[in-house]
Amino acid sequence: MAARNSRKLFVTTPSDREIVLRRTFDAPRALVFEAWTRAEHVRHGYGCAAFDLVVCEVDFKVGGHYRFTMRTPEGAEHTMTGVYREIVWPSRIVCTEHYETEGFRSEDAIVTIEFAESDGETTLTSTVLHPNRAQRDGHLNSGMEQGAGETYDRLADFIASNLALA
Secondary structure: OEEEEEOOEEEEEOOOOEEEEEEEEOOOHHHHHHHHHOHHHHOOOOOOOOOEEEEEEEOOOOOOEEEEEEEOOOOOEEEEEEEEEEEEOOOEEEEEEEEEEOOEEOOOEEEEEEEEEEOOEEEEEEEEEOOOHHHHHHHHOOOHHHHHHHHHHHHHHHHHHOOOOO
């Protein structure tokens, strides 16, 4: 199992198809869960710092869809879509994840996100299960670690400045 630590984000590859991202937030899990799942909050934290989030749609229910489109400064668009399969408030979400950009579309990955609270802090663990090793490796080599680190940092800043979300 490979492991890397990017600032506060810990990334591991426990199998040839999985990527696990783990980050702890200084906030109760209900607050982190709300910030992660409500479009009006997601808009403030999702995506790479240099990109604009031009589409942020969340139909947060089992069978509901999400769609996020980020635009680079050069105008390229990167879209992530999926369907919510399981929601256990405020501890667990299971959804599909489909990435597309001009000239590339991924097969669906299954993402399991768990929110665990201890002493007022919440650890968010996101396990991305890809259909094959090649797709997992493509994801790992796409710059996802930096982008996820920036997203989680922005989420932490948003939560810290909006402690009354929930």
